[in-house]
Amino acid sequence: MGDVARSSPPDAVDPSSAEAEANQTVELGRRAVRLARFYHGKFETVPSVPVRSLEDFAVWYTPGIAAVSEEIRQEPELSFELTGRWNTIAIVTDGSRVLGLGDIGPEAAMPVMEGKALLFRTLGGVNAVPLPVAVGSAEELVETVMRLAPAFGGINLEDIASPKCFHVLEELARRLPIPVWHDDQLGTAAATVAGLLNALTLTDRALGEVRTVLLGAGAANLVTARLLVTLGHDPHRLTVVDHKGILDADREDLDELMLRNRWKYKLALQTLGGGRRGSLSDALVDADVLIAASTPDPNTVKPEMVRSMRARPIVFALANPVPEIWPATAREAGAAIVATGRGDFPNQVNNSLVFPAVFRGVLDARASRIPDEIVLAAAKELARHAAERGLTPEHILPTMEEREVFPFVAAAVATEAVRLGIARRKFSREEFLAQARERMSRPAALSKALTDAGLIHPMPDEPRE
Amino acid sequence: MTHPGTSAASSHGAEDRIRLRPARREDLPHLVPLLLRLKRLNEEFDPLLKVRTDAEARAQAVLEADLENPQSVLLAAEGSGADHGKLVGIVRATVRERPFYTPEKEGVILDIYLLPLYRRHGVGEYLLEETTRRLAERGAGIVTAEFPTQNEIAARFYAKRGFRPITALHARTL
Numbered sequence: 138m139g140d141v142a143r144s145s146p147p148d149a150v151d152p153s154s155a156e157a158e159a160n161q162t163v164e165l166g167r168r169a170v171r172l173a174r175f176y177h178g179k180f181e182t183v184p185s186v187p188v189r190s191l192e193d194f195a196v197w198y199t200p201g202i203a204a205v206s207e208e209i210r211q212e213p214e215l216s217f218e219l220t221g222r223w224n225t226i227a228i229v230t231d232g233s234r235v236l237g238l239g240d241i242g243p244e245a246a247m248p249v250m251e252g253k254a255l256l257f258r259t260l261g262g263v264n265a266v267p268l269p270v271a272v273g274s275a276e277e278l279v280e281t282v283m284r285l286a287p288a289f290g291g292i293n294l295e296d297i298a299s300p301k302c303f304h305v306l307e308e309l310a311r312r313l314p315i316p317v318w319h320d321d322q323l324g325t326a327a328a329t330v331a332g333l334l335n336a337l338t339l340t341d342r343a344l345g346e347v348r349t350v351l352l353g354a355g356a357a358n359l360v361t362a363r364l365l366v367t368l369g370h371d372p373h374r375l376t377v378v379d380h381k382g383i384l385d386a387d388r389e390d391l392d393e394l395m396l397r398n399r400w401k402y403k404l405a406l407q408t409l410g411g412g413r414r415g416s417l418s419d420a421l422v423d424a425d426v427l428i429a430a431s432t433p434d435p436n437t438v439k440p441e442m443v444r445s446m447r448a449r450p451i452v453f454a455l456a457n458p459v460p461e462i463w464p465a466t467a468r469e470a471g472a473a474i475v476a477t478g479r480g481d482f483p484n485q486v487n488n489s490l491v492f493p494a495v496f497r498g499v500l501d502a503r504a505s506r507i508p509d510e511i512v513l514a515a516a517k518e519l520a521r522h523a524a525e526r527g528l529t530p531e532h533i534l535p536t537m538e539e540r541e542v543f544p545f546v547a548a549a550v551a552t553e554a555v556r557l558g559i560a561r562r563k564f565s566r567e568e569f570l571a572q573a574r575e576r577m578s579r580p581a582a583l584s585k586a587l588t589d590a591g592l593i594h595p596m597p598d599e600p601r602e
Numbered sequence: 603m604t605h606p607g608t609s610a611a612s613s614h615g616a617e618d619r620i621r622l623r624p625a626r627r628e629d630l631p632h633l634v635p636l637l638l639r640l641k642r643l644n645e646e647f648d649p650l651l652k653v654r655t656d657a658e659a660r661a662q663a664v665l666e667a668d669l670e671n672p673q674s675v676l677l678a679a680e681g682s683g684a685d686h687g688k689l690v691g692i693v694r695a696t697v698r699e700r701p702f703y704t705p706e707k708e709g710v711i712l713d714i715y716l717l718p719l720y721r722r723h724g725v726g727e728y729l730l731e732e733t734t735r736r737l738a739e740r741g742a743g744i745v746t747a748e749f750p751t752q753n754e755i756a757a758r759f760y761a762k763r764g765f766r767p768i769t770a771l772h773a774r775t776l
Binding site: 384 | 639642643644717718719
C-alpha cells in the first residue's frame with residue numbers, strides 16, 4: 138500500500154532478519170537527509186512559455202494580461218483553458234497522520250508532500266503543488282481547501298488521520314466542482330481490488346461466493362469493503378477485524394462508533410461480522426481471502442491461521458514497511474497467492490499504480506468528481522493489463538516497471554467519466570489514450586534535457602558516468 | 603436517550619422487527635446491560651455523565667424499583683423472527699406531578715435504548731408512540747424527554763416529532 142518511493146529497493150533485503158531491515162531503513166534515511174541538504178527541496182517553478190526579454194511581459198503580465206482575466210471573469214470555466222489550472226492539483230495535508238510517523242504537523246509533512254508531488258509529475262505528468270496547511274479541526278481543513286480550490290483543477294488529500302479523512306473527503310467531494318481524492322482511502326483500495334480480481338481468477342473463485350476477512354478498519358480497508366460489496370461481494374461473507382476483534386453488530390463500542398466513525402459503524406451493521414464472533418483466528422477459519430492493512434508486525438497473522446483458511450487461500454499482507462506475515466511464511470502455510478505493499482516482493486499492491494493515472498484521466502476529461510465507478514474503472518484496467526501480460530501467482534498486478542500501463546488507466550478513467558456524464562471534455566478512448574501518453578512523457582523529456590544541460594545536478598554521492 | 607430511529611416512515615412495519623411489552627422481573631438481567639450501554643453512550647457526550655463503577659448494581663436496583671412503582675413505565679423490546687424472545691431494547695418513563703403548571707401531570711421519557719441493529723425502519727417512532735400512549739393512560743397531559751444536551755441525534759429525533767426544549771439543566775462540578 139506504499140508509494141513506490143516509500144518501499145525499499147529490491148536488493149539487500151533479507152526477510153528473516155529484522156535487524157538488516159532496520160539497518161537498511163536507517164541508511165536510506167541518512168541518505169535522504171544528505172540529499173535534502175544538498176538539493177534544498179525537490180521543486181522549482183519553471184515557466185512553460187518563452188521569455189526572451191522583459192518586453193514579453195507586456196503579454197504575460199500587464200497590460201495585456203488584463204484581457205485574459207476579463208475573459209475568465211465572463212466565463213469562469215475558461216480558467217481551465219487560459220491558465221495552468223487544467224493540469225494543476227494541490228496536495229493538501231494537515232500533517233495529522235504522515236507515513237508511520239503520526240501527527241507530525243504541516244512543516245514536517247512537507248518533504249513527504251514534495252515526494253508525492255514528484256511522483257505525480259514523473260508518473261502522471263500532473264503539476265502537483267505540495268500544500269501542508271495549519272488547521273485545527275476537520276471543518277477548518279474543509280473550509281481551507283474550499284478557499285484554495287479556485288487555483289486548482291483537482292485536490293489530492295494526503296496523510297490525514299482516520300476517521301477525519303472520511304468526513305473531509307465526503308464534504309469536499311460534495312461541495313467542490315473539481316475532483317477530490319484521498320489516496321490512503323481510494324488509491325490503496327483500487328490497487329487492492331485490482332490485485333484481488335486477478336487472484337480470484339487465478340484460483341478459480343467468483344467474487345460473489347468467497348468469504349473474505351479484512352484485517353484493519355482504517356482508511357484503506359473501509360473503502361476496500363465498500364468497493365467489494367459494490368462489485369457483488371456478499372456483505373454477510375465479509376468479516377472485518379480490528380484490534381478489538383471481529384466487528385459485529387453487538388460489539389460494546391458500536392454506539393461510540395456511531396458518533397465518532399459512522400463509516401465503520403455502517404460497515405458493522407452491513408456485514409454483521411460475516412456471521413462470525415471473536416478474534417482474527419475465528420474469522421479466518423474457512424475464509425478464502427485475507428486482506429490485512431493493519432500493523433507492521435510480521436507476527437500479526439500466524440501460519441496456523443493461514444492453514445485454517447480454505448485450500449489455496451489468497452493472502453494480502455499490506456502493512457508497511459513490514460507485512461503482517463512474511464510472504465515465504467504465508468506460502469509455506471498454504472497460501473496460493475501472496476501480495477504485500479513492498480516492491481522487493483512479487484505482487485506489490487501499490488497506490489502509485491493508481492493515483493497518477495487517475496488524475497491524468499480526470500484532468501484530461503475535466504471530470505467534476507471521482508465517484509466509485511471511476512475508482513473501479515481504474516482497478517479493472519490495472520487488472521486487465523496484468524492479465525494481458527499473463528497471470529501467475531507472482532504476477533497479479535502490473536509492476537512499477539510496466540510504465541506503459543499508466544496511459545491506459547488514465548484513458549479508462551477519462552472514458553468512464555464521459556460515460557457517467559461528469560466529463561466536461563468528451564473524447565474517444567483512443568484520443569484520451571494519445572493525450573495521456575503525450576502528457577505523461579513530457580516530464581521525463583524535460584528532466585533529461587535539464588540534467589543533460591547540467592541544470593539539474595547529478596546525485597552528489599554517486600559516481601559520475 | 604440515544605437515537606432509536608430517524609426514519610420518517612410510519613411506524614407500521616416496526617412491529618415486524620420488534621415487539622414492545624411491559625418488562626417482567628425475569629427480564630432484568632437482560633435489561634441491565636442495555637441500560638448500561640445507554641449510560642456509557644451518554645458518557646461519550648459529556649464527562650459530567652461519567653458512569654460510576656457500581657453502575658451495574660445500581661441499574662438492577664433502579665429497574666426493580668421501577669417494577670414496583672405504579673407511576674413508572676418500564677418496557678422491554680423483544681426481537682422478532684430469528685431473534686424472537688431476545689431483548690434488544692429498553693424504555694424507562696415515569697409520570698411526575700407538576701404542582702405549579704398545567705397540564706398537571708407530565709410523562710417523562712427517561713431512557714430509550716435499542717441495539718444498533720434494530721434502529722431505523724421507523725422503530726424509534728414506534729417506541730415513542732407506544733410509550734406516549736402508556737403515559738397518557740396514567741394521566742399525563744404533556745410528554746417530555748431527557749437526554750444529554752450534546753446528543754444532537756436525539757434532539758433532531760424529538761424536534762421532528764414536535765418536541766421543543768422547555769427547561770435547561772446547567773451543571774458544574776463542586
